[in-house]
Amino acid sequence: MAELAGVSIKTVSEVVNRTGRVAPATTARVEDAVVRLGYRPNLSARRLRSGRAGAIGLVVPELGSSGYFAELAELVVSRAARHGVAVLIEETGGVRERERDALLGPRRSQLDGMLLNALRLTDDDVPGVPDGFPVVLLGERQVGALDRVAFDNAAAARLVTEHLLEVGARRILVVGGDPSVSESAVQRLAGHRAALEAAGRPAAVRHVVTTQWDHESGLAAIAGALAAGTDFDAVLGLNDALALGVVRGLLDAGRRTPQDVLVAGIDDIHTARFTTPRLTTVDARRPAIVERALALLLARITGADDEGGLVELEPSLVVRESTTPAT
Template sequence: MAVTARDVAQAAGVSQRTVSDVVNLPGRVGAETRKRVQAVIDELGYRPNPHARGLRNNRSGLIALVVPELDVPYFSDLARCLIPELTKRSLTLVVDQTNGDPERERAVLTGGAVSSTFDGVLLNALNLTAADVEAAAATQPIVLLGERDYGASADHVAIDGTEAAYAATRHLIERGCTRIGAIGRQARSTGTAKQRVDGFTRAMHEAGLDPNRYMAEGEYDRASGAAVMGEMLDAGDPPDGVFCFNDLMALGAMRAAWDRGVDIPRDLAVVGFDDIEDGRYAMRSLTTVAPDKEAIAREAVAMLVERVAGHVGPGRRVRAGFELIVRESSGPA
């Protein structure tokens, strides 16, 4: 038979109301009592009924992950890491896709079609203003994701995108590349792309190389990587190394090189970003920056759950780690 709040209350020597508060409003319960009751909850395996919980305190048990595109492997990898973190707290992940549409991103945050449904939001937004984010974070639990400066005081988990781009570029330089390209700059970016451009530029300047010689815009998908790489290779005096700002563009770039008989890594070394599985099985396995997705998921959920439980205070910034994984695409020729 399922363990009830009454069972927990009896075993812990507290009222059912206290058990309910520990589950739903832990900030209201003293630290010692909270600890004792939580220990009994864990020991008995008590799982609060989310429907009853919703009726009592207007919570749904649902956490939204709001991302620009669901079928980008980085986001589905991240969702896969988030699910166990949420499941052990009896929370369910809802994935909502915005296509980077600022109206839709705003709608999720401002009591539009869906926001009343969620207890909290993990937000990776492309086009929100700092004011949008500040206003939303003031009224509901939000944790921001992604290597960009939202310019807002809200909890935020990300790796250091500038350092990661610097490491990727240093690797190409140390390998002996001298004509190094970068694919993925964006015309008006204050976000992910800007950090990657900054890290790339710093490493190139330090090595006395021109960062702008082979710097190109890109759309973060395979088709764009293939098209941009194709143009670079067809233009004459092609690069001998390229840092693509995500793995999808790197995979497209490798395909374009392959189509032109350019040997990877002998004629062209390629580095990506994200460490998606696809890159591990490419015909030349892909060197890439691997963000610590488990850490991102763990830290983001921990902070969000604290906000849901009533924590107030200024936004916190957590840096997750990353690793440069060297594979065939930039290995020995």
């Protein structure tokens, strides 16, 4: 690797382990050599030398159905690699026992810290976390006094609901996750209701269909709403996967988006930019969440100063074709 990059072995070590000050151009050459050679750090050897594994955990509910967590994981892996840190990813299915096992089980011994998106953990689980093991929560659920980096879900739903009202929606159907088990659903529904109430339209809240969070659920929800004769001229999917399923379901029923029904989502997953029509949504600030959470976790691992606590990032509306009918 040193020969390929044209540097000394010591310089390679300083770049890979982030232990020295190396010029940006030299760092870039070494990192290019790392990629070209497919280098992976030996975690056991690194732990013996430094007392650290050089690896963190990323624990998420799932990686496939919504697209959100897969994109989040990709960002974590790429950003962590810039710090010479490997990432071990674990799916929990949103099951409390699996979340608790990820946090407290034996696999934790391979890690220096953890980024954790929990759906079911409670404060009762936190006392079991050993002192000194850094954990940063991602998402809506607060557990104990752990650091948390999140996206303002209520503000996101307010933004997109206000937009739908501004472009002419009168009867908005909401398709989303079960608020009895999902903090994000609770917050997004609250934001939606707040926007309706501010516009003097609180009665419109009756149009809510509870589902899972995937494309198939969006398609099934809209088919059910149409079969039941539900009156709506716009649909808010509480995530993009649902909204995209809705668009497909409307098309199957001969309804066009946006000409017949306006459709919007939340999260701005990558696919939303390439559908027909392109989906109006809310940017969930994934890159900023990952950068801030990773910086906070690394600071906890190394003992550097970082105020931490709760960091909540503001959303921004992304208007695309699904809510902009031609005039």
